Amino acid sequence: MSQSRENWGSRIGLILAMAGNAVGLGNFLRFPRQAALNGGGAFMIPYFVALLLLGIPLMWVEWAIGRFGGAHGHGTTPGMFARMWRHPVAKYLGALGIAIPLCFVMYYTYVEAWTLAYAVFSATKYYWGVDTFAEMSRFLAEFQGKADLSQGAQFFHGLGVALLFYCVALGLNLFVLSHGVAKGIEKLAKVAMPALFLFAVVLVIRVVTLGTPDPSQPERSVAAGFAFIWNPDFSQLKNPAVWLAAAGQIFFTLSIGTGAIHTYASYVRKNDDIALTGLSTSATNEFAEVILGGSIAIPVSVAFFGLQETRLIAQQGSFDLGFQAMPLIFQKMGTLGPLYGTLWFGLLFFAGVTSSVALAQPVMAFMQDEFRWSRKMAAFFTGSLMAVGGVGCVFFLKHGFLDEMDFWAGTFGLVIFALVEVVIFAWIFGIEPGWKEITRGADIAVPRVFKFLIKYVTPVYLLAMLAAWTAKDAIPILRFAKQPANDGPYPPEDVPFVLAARLLMLGTVVLFMVLVGVIWKRRHSKEGLA
């Protein structure tokens, strides 16, 4: 490959960018809810087991595949897989590593836009005075275009505001992407990640010093909130769903199976360490999730609403906690309420934007590395594709468009892709050369037990997860018997929109398989790459 590729500017920049990829909304909204509802402290047993047997091994596999591909001039998995498995199918399987993160980022950018909007609403006290759950729910529903406006609008008259914030979020993503790896993504991470940690620490300090906000209701305290998250319920360990939830949480939190780690790692030099750097990013992510994420939303919610109400909010979903309960709480926090609200949604936005640029980068890298497109042209192409799905999410949210994409691209697709990559890495490329890839230039001694884990335990763990999710969710969802967001069947009027979302995802996969075929015919086949 004659064309020179970009590299990270500094090691700390790489760690922050990779940690930014991993730290997302799930660290602050999904984890505390999962822990509280799945056995409290006991949840940490399957959580740590999954981290050790699934998360860390897969993270090293992805870093190794990425750096290996980068050394051969490939920033995305079609080229990486084709180099590791000299079979014509490999490159098409690799196309999933571009299509899945693209489908993911299509809707994720819209969720990110909500956090930006609510940061502005908090700073300007736009929702101040909306002080009941019912009203806050209405506020969110009108903002998202889910409310029935036949009786008149109370807060938003249409989707204009949501669309405006979506355009701002999309524009910001494309601005960063168009400036490249060192000057765009790395610079963003160097600003956003310290800011995110600073905001989180300020919020944690405020939460733990809240005590009992209403002395007349002593059961509503921060201590009770921590008890809700951490008091172990060992009976839950017998429930396979809890082990599945913990494995799922590890998957989402480390951003495994998205193709983004491969692309970021492809910009690491051939002999630079990946073992310590990879472990550092995972540790940073876990710090943000377990220590900071677990100490904000649930404890503060219990302190203001009590245990029963918080349990109900948590059962309804992560977004109910983040976008309905938290805005109500900020209004009760006195003169600094708008500041805390801005910090909360600001940190969610930073967590979101550092993840979304990572999810969009595989498309950028593919067009730049394989088609030799300029960065600006690749950014325009990436942005156009993101907008197709994003606009669909804005306008058809109430018809389940976003939930459908979240399930197939953001949940199920990740496990399938992770299984494909670990089989190619450990069984086809071979665990011996694979282990050399992981340990080359390593600044720490990687325990040899991980060689065994990567070859045998991780694939079996993934197969078990895939089998459970297929039986429990994928088949009923595919047959329209159960919606991803709840257990009820799809309303008939939503079916065309859900089908459109599925077609969009399928079309994206096909598009990248065709593009892979085109570039192989044009360039790589002549170089002897299958």
Place this chain on the structure above:
Amino acid sequence: MTLSWAGWLFMLTAWGLIGGLTAFCMWKVLVATEKHKRRQDEEAVIITP
């Protein structure tokens, strides 16, 4: 509802493990970065006549 002794145990163990791992990694990164820098400086001295 208050934090039980088991709740404290789980919370502090999880925080300790993760906080400890993060601190260990950051310390190793700093040491490794210094080592690489020193090696580059030494190589530069050898190359320079």
